[in-house]
Amino acid sequence: MAWSNAAFGTTVVAAAIFGAFLSLGLEQYGPSEILLPLSTLPLPASLLAMFPWLSRPSEFTCQPHHYKSEILSLDPLLIYIHDFLAPAEIPALLEAGEPLFQPSGIHSNKAGHKVKNQARTSHSAILPADLPVAQCVRDRAVDFLGTVLTVPQGDAVLPLQLVRYGPDQKFDAHYDWFADDKLPEHGGIKWNRVATLLPILEDDCTGGDTWFPNATVPAKAVAEVTRQGDAALWRVHELGGIAVRPVKGNAVAWINLLANGTGDVRTKHAGLPVQSGRKTAINIWPTRFFS
Ligand SMILES: O=C(O)CCC(=O)C(=O)O
């Protein structure tokens, strides 16, 4: 037997500790969410030597998704996605973004430069493209969009951008797509945003709805949300269209480009001012590059 008594003993103790953590984790979180809590526990050095992946907090195992989607508006197409984010993804994304927030910009020219503008007073944090949890969310967005995207043949999802609003901060009505003559360039290649997915990370706020002034919904749906009152996920806006309430974990998705590749003016939207508290969302922008 090549194993020494000491090595055997260490292994048994380590396995026992690992088993205890595992059962604790399973009870509290269920099998799919165990990796994140485990990686935050102080673990003995012998255990870390045997399972080095436990010591890397940036590691993240993609969570199985449980989202449900429903169409909010056909004209333009707006899709509401319940539980787009898995619960363990939310703190991991916020933690990664926290040190990276800067005043949000607006694209000013074709070179892709951004400038500050009073129309957009939020803060944004661009997450590293190789952040494991961001890759999980990005891959889910690609799956969700199905045939809308051709990844990797020409389309891509840009690094996720967190966007955060405090009191009185907002983003006035705008489009996420660029007009043909204003397409930004990356390394000399023009690009445009095919679609937008906007999942919510923090909803502890009043105000902060995402308003789609051109969205149309059938009268029966309006009657139903009116009946639901404050519990409704969206409301009819006094100036037209619908305003979608920020709800942690849920998302709204829409398609920015028409089939002919030009921008859809019906997708105009605004991040209405947060009145109190804080709202944080993710801009997921599946992007088409024109070679
Ligand atoms: O925060 C919102 O509700 C909208 C954000 C948005 O439209 C954007 O960042 O492009």
Ligand SMILES: [Fe+2]
């Ligand atoms: Fe937008």
